[in-house]
Amino acid sequence: MNPVDIKSGTFEQIRQAVAESGLSDEAVRRAYLWAHADGRTSWKGLEGKLPRRIDEIRRTFSLPSLSIADERVSGVDGTLNLLLRLPDQRTIESVLIPHWGNATLCVSSQAGCAMACRFCETASIGLQRQLGTWEIVDQLYRAQERSGRRITDVVFMGMGEPFHNYERVLAAADIFHERRAAGISARRITISTVGLVPQIHRFIDERRPYRLAFSLTSAIPEKRRALMPITDRFPLAELADAIRRYASSLGTRRWVTIQYVAIENRNLDWEDVQAIGELLGEVPYIVDVVPFNPIAAAPELEPPTTESLHAFTKKLRILNRPIKVRHSGGKDMGSGCGQLAARWG
Template sequence: MDKVELNSLTLQKLREYMVSIGEKSFRGNQIFSYFHKNFGTSISEANILPRALRDKLKDCVKVNNIKIFKRFDSKIDNTKKYLYLLEDENIIESVLMEYNHGISICVSTQVGCKMGCSFCASTKEGLIRNLTPAEMVNQIYMMEKDTKKSISNIVLMGSGEPLDNYDNTMKFINIIHDKEGHNISLRNITLSTCGVVPRIYDLAKEGMPITLSISLHSPFDEDRKKIMPIATKYSIDELMEACKYYGEVTKRRITFEYTLIENVNDREEDIKELLKILRGVNCHINLIPLNPIKEFNEGRPEMVNIQRFQRELAKHNIAVTIRREMGGDISASCGQLRRRYSKSSDLSTFQ
């Protein structure tokens, strides 16, 4: 029988588990706070629990821990990129970004990704596996322990598609939000998806006031299919209907991520069609200048054209910004460093 991964359980499930093994439910609260408020990593060191209970748990549970494999510090800004070594020797990455309003962390939800977006480095080797809730929260805890700084905002925009790892992602959000643990406001959590339409409806019904961010990248179905394979499964009309439903149910403004690719999706006709499909949608558009990778042979528009695109949308009362590049000197975009190290590193030398 597989052992229960104790630090992946929500508070409610942890309380239920304690009762199932003949213990009082409040022990679940103690264990939850040990992991998620006090950065605990080992049941044997959880001195808040009686020795007999710790010995009992060692036989039937496990605790999932990750290690910092490498940290890269930007000389341009205060961005830090972390490569983490998982227990099975897979590597994932997270990014810490400092802004005037606080510290944000970009969290990975999978090792690799199967969505196949042509300009994304995370997906080039496909999906290796889903991350557990513990592996997601520990990305945050390891950064806070390393920097001695508190995270204020979480962006599920690292490697992987969060809605493709739906159940574990929901558990992660539940755990990181719980007041008995890290107590991160749901309004400070952003979930980014390439557009898994059925799961957008499911997410709306969760009753979580998180920010939904949609990777759009083209307003035309045929053009979107060329760069985002998921567009062959869900049309833009279907995606927009799901977004409208999400907005109506949650009363939250949706963000649309739009990577600008020269002569592909930065044309006048793209602007006109964007305005058409976003009519009546409470949204914000985040323009992202393409970050070139060697597997995608397209270019980034000149800044003058990026600014023109922004102005044209703003003229029609669309909230639109150009994303500020962070950590450009340390390959802070998702997937770039993980692929390099997973291909070339001798992990046996890790200390």
């Protein structure tokens, strides 16, 4: 039997995968906790605890890990940005943002991205490849190891479009949620999508417990198309239908997060606000305004001035919905939203 990658499944999935191996459930449990709850990168040290089982564990499981190629810490807000090396030597980034005693980890789901959003540096490298489940999961263990903090929230908002790597992203979310692994509440795991409509419907059909956030950035078709080419494949009306369906699947429990990258002279006018209202109608949503962070790949785009951001949020009030302005952790060191390209000089 080929070794089973212990970081690619929930405890139950791993237990079943090795059911024929003869390894006791207790040994599987101890190995699983070693790999996940403790986030270890090797079996070294476990032999003292399971001397009679360690050889079998080594034969039965592989324990792959990412290596930390570099790291930066923001002097402004304590954000930790990790540059992580994959086994094929490609690199990805994860960002750990501390806030009010909690710690949110922004994970990558792909090396690069195929979605070509104009305001995002990741787009400039194109899609290199999908990340495997363990390559997503291990970002959390490496961030915990480097920061010494317990991660309370995970957002799939790093490099890549999570729904373009649907199965592995959902498998990783299940492991983040697994109580023998990171044990993060499902409501604290958020998957952000630019609007891959079939996958949104699939997520709803599968009754996944995690939260979705929708990156809108403009509700005016031609403006959105210029900033987010995915609009050609899935027009705004189809995306709005999917958002409406997602909102009704939540019942009265929650609001839907609509992310809006605010860009100077692009999408901050009255017509932009009106278009959001018309597109989403009665949907209960929160507008999560993300001030654009400058990137080398799009010199024509500018971040909003303090005045225009203030004026925009004032206009948004007409929608009668909660408004948040996102603090983009680590933007002082080029690790803010939209700035990740895993190219560190």
